[in-house]
Amino acid sequence: MTSMTDLPLFLQAATGIDTRTAPVWFMRQAGRHLPEYRALKEKYAFWELCRNPELATEVTMQPVRRYGMDAAILFSDIMTPLPPMGIGVEFRPGPVIDEPIRSAAQVSALRVPDEDEIAPFVADTLRLLEQASPVPPIGFGGAPLTLATYAIEGSGSKEYPALRAFLRTHPAVAHALLEKLTETSIRYLRMQVRSGARAVQLFDSWAGLHDARTYAEFALPYNRRILEALGETGVPRIFLAVGAPHLLDQVATLPAEVFSIDWREPLDAIRPRLPAGCTLQGNLDPAALLAPPDAIRSAVTAVLDAGRGGPHIFNLGHGIFKNTPPENVVIALEALRAYDRHAG
Amino acid sequence: MTSMTDLPLFLQAATGIDTRTAPVWFMRQAGRHLPEYRALKEKYAFWELCRNPELATEVTMQPVRRYGMDAAILFSDIMTPLPPMGIGVEFRPGPVIDEPIRSAAQVSALRVPDEDEIAPFVADTLRLLEQASPVPPIGFGGAPLTLATYAIEGSGSKEYPALRAFLRTHPAVAHALLEKLTETSIRYLRMQVRSGARAVQLFDSWAGLHDARTYAEFALPYNRRILEALGETGVPRIFLAVGAPHLLDQVATLPAEVFSIDWREPLDAIRPRLPAGCTLQGNLDPAALLAPPDAIRSAVTAVLDAGRGGPHIFNLGHGIFKNTPPENVVIALEALRAYDRHAG
Numbered sequence: 001m002t003s004m005t006d007l008p009l010f011l012q013a014a015t016g017i018d019t020r021t022a023p024v025w026f027m028r029q030a031g032r033h034l035p036e037y038r039a040l041k042e043k044y045a046f047w048e049l050c051r052n053p054e055l056a057t058e059v060t061m062q063p064v065r066r067y068g069m070d071a072a073i074l075f076s077d078i079m080t081p082l083p084p085m086g087i088g089v090e091f092r093p094g095p096v097i098d099e100p101i102r103s104a105a106q107v108s109a110l111r112v113p114d115e116d117e118i119a120p121f122v123a124d125t126l127r128l129l130e131q132a133s134p135v136p137p138i139g140f141g142g143a144p145l146t147l148a149t150y151a152i153e154g155s156g157s158k159e160y161p162a163l164r165a166f167l168r169t170h171p172a173v174a175h176a177l178l179e180k181l182t183e184t185s186i187r188y189l190r191m192q193v194r195s196g197a198r199a200v201q202l203f204d205s206w207a208g209l210h211d212a213r214t215y216a217e218f219a220l221p222y223n224r225r226i227l228e229a230l231g232e233t234g235v236p237r238i239f240l241a242v243g244a245p246h247l248l249d250q251v252a253t254l255p256a257e258v259f260s261i262d263w264r265e266p267l268d269a270i271r272p273r274l275p276a277g278c279t280l281q282g283n284l285d286p287a288a289l290l291a292p293p294d295a296i297r298s299a300v301t302a303v304l305d306a307g308r309g310g311p312h313i314f315n316l317g318h319g320i321f322k323n324t325p326p327e328n329v330v331i332a333l334e335a336l337r338a339y340d341r342h343a344g
Numbered sequence: 345m346t347s348m349t350d351l352p353l354f355l356q357a358a359t360g361i362d363t364r365t366a367p368v369w370f371m372r373q374a375g376r377h378l379p380e381y382r383a384l385k386e387k388y389a390f391w392e393l394c395r396n397p398e399l400a401t402e403v404t405m406q407p408v409r410r411y412g413m414d415a416a417i418l419f420s421d422i423m424t425p426l427p428p429m430g431i432g433v434e435f436r437p438g439p440v441i442d443e444p445i446r447s448a449a450q451v452s453a454l455r456v457p458d459e460d461e462i463a464p465f466v467a468d469t470l471r472l473l474e475q476a477s478p479v480p481p482i483g484f485g486g487a488p489l490t491l492a493t494y495a496i497e498g499s500g501s502k503e504y505p506a507l508r509a510f511l512r513t514h515p516a517v518a519h520a521l522l523e524k525l526t527e528t529s530i531r532y533l534r535m536q537v538r539s540g541a542r543a544v545q546l547f548d549s550w551a552g553l554h555d556a557r558t559y560a561e562f563a564l565p566y567n568r569r570i571l572e573a574l575g576e577t578g579v580p581r582i583f584l585a586v587g588a589p590h591l592l593d594q595v596a597t598l599p600a601e602v603f604s605i606d607w608r609e610p611l612d613a614i615r616p617r618l619p620a621g622c623t624l625q626g627n628l629d630p631a632a633l634l635a636p637p638d639a640i641r642s643a644v645t646a647v648l649d650a651g652r653g654g655p656h657i658f659n660l661g662h663g664i665f666k667n668t669p670p671e672n673v674v675i676a677l678e679a680l681r682a683y684d685r686h687a688g
Contacts, residue, residue, distance in 0.1 A: 156502070158500070158502070159630075159662070159665070161630070161631060161634070161665040161667065164629065164630075164631030164634075165631045165634030165635065165665075167631070168629075168631055168634065168635035168639050168643075169634060169635050169636060169639070208587065210608075211607050211608050211609065211610070212609065212610070214629075243552065243587065245589045245590035246589035246608045246609050263555050264552075264554075264555050264556075264590045265555065265590050266555075266556070285508065285512075285555060285558075286503075286505070286508075287505060287508030287509045287511070287512055288512060290505070290508075290509030290512065290513060291509065291512035291513050292513060295512050295513070299512075318503070321503070321505040321509070323505065
């Protein structure tokens with residue numbers, strides 16, 4: 001099969017081909033675990049690195065150059081579309097919202113920017129990546145409820161009490177906010193594809209906070225709208241819900257080619273519960289990359305074993321830990337590349 | 345059935361009786377959401393309130409007096425047995441470990457204190473509660489892996505990278521630590537029953553961090569040993585794993601009379617997956633108590649509806665949020681008490 005196509009390995013797997021070798025990229029592969037990133041970070045603030053297309057391209061390419069990753073995830077942050085909507089964000093280092101959104105008046109005042117207004121620097125970065133990257137660039141955005149989680153709570157939290165109370169107290173205002181976040185996200189992601197992204201991933205990083213009923217009301221329909229709108233672009237759509245084993249039946253109804261799975265459940269337990277023929281992405285525990293070499297190899301092999309029986313993109317179950325030694329990533333990649341998914 | 349026993353309502357349900365009214369208590373019911381607690385907290389540090397039996401009794405009784413709760417959960421912290429083992433803990437306000445446990449030498453140096461050494465102030469508090477409380481006092485402890493989570497990581501975290509890496513890098517040292525935590529916990533909980541606790545709850549608050557394989561190796565056997573040891577005491581054993589829908593099949597094998605369920609899944613989806621005849625405890629989303637009155641009532645009713653078909657102790661799915669208005673608790677309790685679990 002694989003020899004019948006000129007598609008890059010990542011896009012083969014993302015479009016449903018059961019490749020002999022699993023393509024690989026790691027969430028947060030560009031960033032703090034790399035010494036070459038930390039060197040840049042001494043000179044530039046995080047936002048500067050995101051907003052300067054040359055710098056963002058350089059940071060995006062660092063892990064591709066060092067490791068030969070099969071995809072180049074755009075260096076950016078899911079918060080990117082919030083400031084052009086009128087929601088100020090600072091990084092200290094986690095995102096902090098200038099004025100958390102808690103009222104209908106605040107939601108009414110939010111803009112839904114045009115496609116070209118949201119983040120011209122992201123468009124420029126993707127255009128540079130189209131030339132610079134030997135592997136497909138992946139664009140991404142945050143799922144509306146995950147973006148609203150920060151917008152309403154105001155900062156990171158263990159339990160997000162303000163968000164969760166808000167959904168129950170002001171559901172209509174929450175829906176109005178989610179509408180605007182959804183429309184902005186559609187425009188933002190379409191722009192990314194138009195600018196060169198060959199796949200897009202929607203990150204529902206805080207899905208796992210919610211019970212099934214809350215998720216069905218405040219998350220699922222908005223995720224569906226975004227993914228449906230992106231269907232017209234023709235690029236593979238990757239969906240990730242973190243901490244959400246209890247939401248898998250809902251997730252399985254979403255129109256995506258690829259489902260990214262966190263580290264909590266083995267891929268062979270997940271695959272039968274998702275649509276036939278879809279691609280699984282994941283799901284090495286990022287902690288495995290801090291283990292001794294033999295433990296890394298056996299953890300990688302276990303994920304690859306569980307990923308068989310359908311197309312698989314190898315990834316972590318969540319972002320790489322910032323204290324991951326790059327040599328451990330190399331050990332993982334060697335084990336991966338030596339593994340024949342079609343063997344006996 | 346209920347008229348055939350003199351047992352307090354909480355103990356009826358905890359021992360498997362399908363009561364007409366669900367008994368109720370709330371995790372963290374004693375503490376920061378109560379103005380009478382905050383008044384004491386202005387005068388005393390958190391540790392002082394825990395360690396002074398008169399004060400701890402007063403704090404334990406505050407929600408029982410105010411709300412007529414059906415059980416009096418001991419005012420304490422799951423960290424209590426760590427200092428007598430030799431692990432220093434401060435609260436700022438979350439627990440911070442003086443010297444995180446990262447080496448075999450540190451684990452070897454840890455003590456397993458005698459039953460009476462661990463927390464004499466807890467024994468005294470429970471003896472005072474036996475006299476002061478019109479309802480059964482509940483004792484509690486942290487599950488070994490949850491205690492190790494703090495002991496190894498050193499403080500609260502979103503992802504606990506140090507803990508998760510440690511389990512993979514130094515599994516033998518982790519097991520040695522878990523052994524000592526398990527034996528200490530057995531002694532600590534036995535002492536609580538001997539001192540007057542009429543039920544005990546084991547909190548596995550960080551269960552949800554782990555994949556099934558990690559949980560099966562580092563958590564389940566230790567939880568089982570504690571619960572088995574407590575079986576000899578004759579009091580109902582309550583087990584809570586937070587964020588762990590993917591671990592329910594493992595949890596279901598534990599010897600407990602009561603399974604406390606977080607807010608993520610409805611009780612009627614959970615009951616068929618647990619041993620026949622066991623009691624379910626839970627699982628109102630704590631965020632529901634920040635909603636308008638009608639939304640509170642309908643959320644309470646939904647939990648009660650889903651709890652039918654077997655014994656049920658009403659509780660939250662996790663600790664009460666500190667900004668919960670006490671009048672909202674009253675609204676929830678009124679809805680609960682008006683609900684006939686045996687009706688039509």
